[in-house]
Amino acid sequence: MSASLPIQPLVAAHALALRAGGSAQGRLLFSGLDFEVHAGERWVLLGPNGAGKSSLLGALAGIFPVTAGHVAVDGRSLAQWSPAALADRRAWCPQFWSDPFPATVIDTVQLARDRSGWQTWPAQPDARTRAVVARLELDDLLQADVRTLSGGERQRVAIATALLQGSPLQLLDEPASHLDLAHQQLLVRLLVEHAAAGGAVVASLHDLNLAADLASHVVLLDGHGHAVAGPRAAVMTQDRLGAAFGLPIRSIAVGAATRYWHGDSAATVDDR
Numbered sequence: 001m002s003a004s005l006p007i008q009p010l011v012a013a014h015a016l017a018l019r020a021g022g023s024a025q026g027r028l029l030f031s032g033l034d035f036e037v038h039a040g041e042r043w044v045l046l047g048p049n050g051a052g053k054s055s056l057l058g059a060l061a062g063i064f065p066v067t068a069g070h071v072a073v074d075g076r077s078l079a080q081w082s083p084a085a086l087a088d089r090r091a092w093c094p095q096f097w098s099d100p101f102p103a104t105v106i107d108t109v110q111l112a113r114d115r116s117g118w119q120t121w122p123a124q125p126d127a128r129t130r131a132v133v134a135r136l137e138l139d140d141l142l143q144a145d146v147r148t149l150s151g152g153e154r155q156r157v158a159i160a161t162a163l164l165q166g167s168p169l170q171l172l173d174e175p176a177s178h179l180d181l182a183h184q185q186l187l188v189r190l191l192v193e194h195a196a197a198g199g200a201v202v203a204s205l206h207d208l209n210l211a212a213d214l215a216s217h218v219v220l221l222d223g224h225g226h227a228v229a230g231p232r233a234a235v236m237t238q239d240r241l242g243a244a245f246g247l248p249i250r251s252i253a254v255g256a257a258t259r260y261w262h263g264d265s266a267a268t269v270d271d272r
Contacts, residue, residue, distance in 0.1 A: 018056065018067055042216045045219045057171050060171055104146070108161060109129060112165040175187055
């Protein structure tokens, strides 16, 4: 009886090094980064501005040049994937969106749902599309022009588009930007559900408390060429976070959660 093959990570980075701008002359963002993202895991990228979070997401998606090391999806180098096949395995949601021409919300999200061409364009949204737009509270905006949406509304359309691509691996660059508190918590629930259903998430965030709510694992970039990756509790320590962000960071257990605050406010907490 033959031994079963090991389960490959959805995406893995090995000895990865990136430079700013993807050029050989760019500042070294980090080097020697190793981590694997398996089904069920939720990885959050943390670090100061310019540390390389967006670049790392782009490298995992196959759209940002790698200085050294390599990235593999399902155990295969990115170079071995065709664009169409790679789109079936990973969805990439960038930090910024450009909407140069009129398009409704429903047409925008259906572009991700059906990538086979206009000749098979569905007359009506399917059940999966309707379910996702309803969860993201977009029902009343389906016929709205995406150019007229608020920042938070447009962000929810972007999240819906990524989820509807049907890819197990979700790569999301600052998906909580512009979202109010209620929709930030909704985002966390949706991404936790996605991972629990057999997918995985890699997302960059700035809010440490939101990161703690979402993450099972963390990559912490310090902006000075160093990176550390591992389980949330091992990486999101006061010392490591404080060194990366350059200010005192404190944490406290609140029920089953850990809450973070920073700066001199740590000495002036009012418990009233």
